[in-house]
Amino acid sequence: MSNIPAELMYTEEHEWISLEENRGKVGITDHAQDSLGDVVYVELPEVGDKIVKGEAFGSVESVKAASDLYAPVSGTVLEINEALNDGPELVNKSPYDDGWMIVVEVEDESELEDLLTPEEYEEQVEGE
Amino acid sequence: MQGIPLIFEKTKTGKEGFRLSPLEVPKVDLSETLGEDIVRDEVNLPEVSELDVIRHYTELSRMNFGVDNGFYPLGSCTMKYNPKINEEVAAMPGFTELHPYAPEEISQGTLEVMYDTQNLLAEITGMDNFTLQPAAGAHGELTGILIIKKYLEHKGEKRTKIIVPDSAHGTNPASASHGGFDIIKVKSDSEGLVDIEALKELVNEDVAALMLTNPNTLGLFEKNIFEISKILHEKGALLYYDGANLNAVMGIVRPGDMGFDVVHLNLHKTFSTPHGGGGPGSGAVGVKAFLRDFLPKPLAAQKGQMYYLDYDIPHSIGKIHGFYGNLGVVLKAYAYIKSLGAKGLKEASEIATLNASYLLKKIEDMFEVPEDILFKHEFVVSCNNWKEKFGVRALDVAKRLLDYGFHPPTIYFPLIVDEALMVEPTETESKDTLDAFADALRKIYQEAKEGPDFLKSAPHDTPVRRVDEVKAAREMKLIYEG
Known part of the structure; x- marks a missing residue:
């Protein structure tokens, strides 16, 4: 049973986002890291880059596969998790905490409305 | 690699497998001609005899696995015999x-x-x-x-x-x-x-x-x-x-x-x-x-x-x-x-499909397989049920197949199937080979039932045992540093 924190919002592509004022913190879910297996490389955008909701903003490479990361929301990248450069395993160990990926300045909060609730995401994961 | 020294590790100072003819032109000082900064004194090349080199690489070549010495059902790769x-x-x-x-x-x-x-x-x-x-x-x-x-x-x-x-x-x-x-x-x-x-x-x-x-x-x-x-x-x-x-x-x-x-x-x-x-x-x-x-x-x-x-x-x-x-x-x-010829090519495709269908029928009861679907020259089954019941994953099954003398199928592809094994037997394999592969999978299924640990540490009989793929990817070492 994968861990799906109640305070986060989710995408169909298995990213999570938390919102603090207009700062959205983004990572991948516990289910995603478990399906990917051991993560060996995380490719992230640079601070200042613009990302667009629904489009790829980076990728995660595991021993099994490389997968794109999809932006849950549009905006400017404020921070990236530099610790993932040397410690990509943080994504496996702590997907919702130390394994976060980027912080983005959310321009339009209404973009968050069509994201999945924890319940909806759980339903999707169970349906897979 | 366990037990297999690198050619560098076979070095004995002064050993060599060649002799240069005496110099017939005036000797040139390389540092002077090329510039001191690009001339190295220490190149750290292995010092070995010709026989050392031959034995070393012949030994390594004997560890190769190819379609000429075994079944190679690597899905999407069509590893058929090459006449x-x-x-x-x-x-x-x-x-x-x-x-x-x-x-x-x-x-x-x-x-x-x-x-x-x-x-x-x-x-x-x-x-x-x-x-x-x-x-x-x-x-x-x-x-x-x-x-x-x-x-x-x-x-x-x-x-x-x-x-x-x-x-x-x-x-x-x-x-x-x-x-x-x-x-x-x-x-x-x-x-x-x-x-x-x-x-x-x-x-x-x-x-x-x-x-x-x-x-x-x-x-x-x-x-x-x-x-x-x-x-x-x-x-x-x-x-x-x-x-x-x-x-x-x-x-x-x-x-x-x-x-x-x-x-x-x-x-x-x-x-x-x-x-x-x-x-x-x-x-x-x-x-x-x-x-x-x-x-x-x-x-x-x-x-x-x-x-x-x-x-x-x-x-x-x-x-x-x-x-x-x-x-x-x-x-x-x-x-x-x-x-x-035209007829032979068509027959090759027919047998490739027949072989895949035959093999699937022999093993489908052990895996999660979509119902009522006709596969062509290759098929995909999921080890999800192995994971849930025994804690054994597609990777473990693939590694254990090496011990039985088979090249594993493609694993974890296509991405839309969890714990996928993708098997392409090709037309050049006999019924005996397909049966032997099915038997090996059945034995592995039994082993999985008895507990996951043995499979999780497979392969056991290969010159190189389970490779730490994560370490290999995270800490890549591409040159010998002695």
């Missing part, structure tokens, strides 16, 4: 001793084979023209994509997107992206085929092409191919055929008749030339007549009794390989096509 007559043909001095700059008058035999191969491939696939230049599958894909791009530019159309199914080979989006296109993914429906409704929504005037493998990577025939073709063509987009799975349908259906505009073939897979060791391969690309003028140049052509290289290709994307491609591979493929 040795292919090698004989490719090694004929008339071919090997020909210089690529030799005049056409004395290169007639080679040009004829190139010309014939272009035409044979066109006939097999239902296309009009073929180039033999691309060096391998992904190179063929890029060539095809560049042809499509040039064609659209020529028409004055600005289309920026290429659609690939979520079950596609990873090379498809990579090639399209390398060619400058944005990638859109179309999802599979519950049967594992392209979702027609989703495709309809995606196709518009921005879409340059859809890249499709048929049968697809799940081993399923895209039965809606005519409708797919119509959806694309009605909006002015093209249809690209990834020929990786042609081995299922040779002589039965042709991509050209299904509506494909551009096709690449992996001659090294379907047409039986050695592969899997890094090349060389051949990714011949075929097009319908309206794209002929965009092919790489030159093409082999015929005028009267003479064969020549035709450089008159007005909108050619240019050259994509030195000279004329990997000709040795083309010669082997030619030998294979000529040996089997």
Whole structure:
């Protein structure tokens, strides 16, 4: 049973986002890291880059596969998790905490409305 | 590697396997001539005798596993046996001793084979023209994509997107992206085929092409191919055929008749030339007549009794390989096509499909398998039930197969199937071999039932045991530092 924190919002592509004022913190879910297996490389955008909701903003490479990361929301990248450069395993160990990926300045909060609730995401994961 | 020293570790100072003749010209001080900063004193090369070198590499070569010493059901790779007559043909001095700059008058035999191969491939696939230049599958894909791009530019159309199914080979989006296109993914429906409704929504005037493998990577025939073709063509987009799975349908259906505009073939897979060791391969690309003028140049052509290289290709994307491609591979493929003939090629595909279906029936009770689905030349089963019941994953099953003397199937692909094993037995394997492989899987299933630990530490009998792939990827060491 994968861990799906109640305070986060989710995408169909298995990213999570938390919102603090207009700062959205983004990572991948516990289910995603478990399906990917051991993560060996995380490719992230640079601070200042613009990302667009629904489009790829980076990728995660595991021993099994490389997968794109999809932006849950549009905006400017404020921070990236530099610790993932040397410690990509943080994504496996702590997907919702130390394994976060980027912080983005959310321009339009209404973009968050069509994201999945924890319940909806759980339903999707169970349906897979 | 456990127990196998590196050649560097066999060094004995002063040992050597060569003698240089005495110097016949005045000695030059390298530091003076080349500059001190680029001359190294310590190069740290192994110091070993000739016999040491021979024994070392012979020992390593004996650890190789290939189709010549065992069953190799690596899905999507078509590891069929490569008949040795292919090698004989490719090694004929008339071919090997020909210089690529030799005049056409004395290169007639080679040009004829190139010309014939272009035409044979066109006939097999239902296309009009073929180039033999691309060096391998992904190179063929890029060539095809560049042809499509040039064609659209020529028409004055600005289309920026290429659609690939979520079950596609990873090379498809990579090639399209390398060619400058944005990638859109179309999802599979519950049967594992392209979702027609989703495709309809995606196709518009921005879409340059859809890249499709048929049968697809799940081993399923895209039965809606005519409708797919119509959806694309009605909006002015093209249809690209990834020929990786042609081995299922040779002589039965042709991509050209299904509506494909551009096709690449992996001659090294379907047409039986050695592969899997890094090349060389051949990714011949075929097009319908309206794209002929965009092919790489030159093409082999015929005028009267003479064969020549035709450089008159007005909108050619240019050259994509030195000279004329990997000709040795083309010669082997030619030998294979000529040996089997039309009837033989069709039979090869029939037996490839029969072998896959037979093997699936023998093992399906142990895995999660979609119901009522007819696979073609390969099939995909899921080890999800192993994971849930025994805590054993597809990776563990694959590793344990090594102990039983088999090359494992492809694992964790296609991405849309969890814990996937993708098995392609090919037509060249006997019923005995298929039975032995099924028996090995059944034994492994028993072992899994008895507890996961033994499988989690497999392989046990190979020269190198379980490799730490995570460490290898995270802490890459590419040079020997002594």
